[in-house]
Amino acid sequence: MSQETKESIQSAEPTCDATRESAAAWRDGEVEQDLTGALHLSESSSEGTPPSNTVPNNCNNEYFKLLRFGVDSLYLSYPGELFPDVDERLTELKQIAQSPEPFEQVKAQYPINSHIFEVKDKGARLFPYILEDNAFRIQLSRSQSVPLAYVKLSSEYLTHVGSVAAEKELQSILAQFGVVYESANVSRIDLFVDFFSSVDMESWDRHAWVTRASSINNYSIERAFSGWVIGAGGVISCRLYDKTLEIEKQSKKFYLHELWKKAGWNGEDKVWRLEFQLNRGVLTQKGFGKLSEVLGNLSGLWSYATTEWLRLTLPNGDDQTRSRWPIHPLWGYLSSIDWETNGGPLSSRFSAARVPGNDWLCKIGLSTLISLMACKGIKDFDSGIRVFKDALYVYHERKSFYLGLTFDDYIQEKVTIKARQFNTILNRSIEAEEQASIDKDAAEYRKQSDGE
16 A cells, blocks of 8 residues: 555544444445554544444544435325326316416416415326425326336425425325325435534545546536535436535525534534445345334445445555455545434425525525616615505506406416416415306206106
8 A cells, every 4th residue: 555545544544432333334344344453543532433334323523423314305106096087187287387377377276274375387207297385396196007106206205204204294194196006116215414524525546546447527516616526327226425515505494504503513524425326236236125113224225335336445556356445444434324313304494395495586586676776876775665666557547448357357367377386375265166066067967856
């Protein structure tokens, strides 16, 4: 082993006492020996001992701090049969969604439980109906040759209630669409670990990854290193990326900040996410098809992903056999997460509505107001608000006139359009529709009774 490799192991040596052991977390004996050897090459520390084969949630040092872990995305399918009356109703709503008139499209909604689903104007291959809110994206089929439903459970909803409770709510919804023959099959599951570390994630090159995947790539966002992607497009893939940067620039999932702080994040350090996407091909290969089987074997799946399919190593130029290269100490922590323990706190707030954040709304609102104030030479905020309101009224009152609407009706139409997109307001009277259906059935009954 080169002197440079020895020095990198010694400088990177982490310290943290392990509190429990999990044999399921380690199935590859050779890899376990490699890790043990790599860690034992480092100098001992008075702050603790090297990690054993599990990492406790209270592991807290400058080298590695575990914040959260769990299921980020979940895709499920359910064999079953759509109710004929639901099929008929969804056909009507899909046609409404396809209307060229916006005031008609707003009625393409399907309320169930506490959800107001938007009914999409287009379906997907083999699934003619798509309904969506912030918790679920549900694709429904009328054919018995394919599953009744194919559903994506949102990461935000999983962060709020967890996988088991989220799937239980989904079951209650699907039971109102049709008959479900079997328990949920897993089409895809994404497992994640959020952490911060003193390790520079750009300090190694692609050769340090020892993997069965065919592709290894690194990426940047606005010239800032954002992470690694291994095996993109395969039945299993991995991402190690700067989650704080991704939230700021892309997803805007700022609710994670609160959960990280509860676990010890200082609000400033970069939080990195290691995430594995496991598709059905690899799940069934391991003998796990049903959701209960997958959730009951997360430790085994994580072990396979981080010890057999992929490893981050300390390359040894003196040894051409890459399987003998010692594991990077950071990977020792990440591969040793004990999935039988609590993955961290759940978020306390969630809404099934897909609404933009108040921060974003206030930001664009103030930007527009300030621009108008600057154009008019106004510095007083209250005066600016009054002028802005008057300008809005003059402009949109003119538009409503050309459309043949009153200003109030024009505004109401705009609100209902957004309400359908945001899943916030039901734009139809369910009671009136039910009464109309009752009246129609009664009229048909009288017609038949009179012999017509």
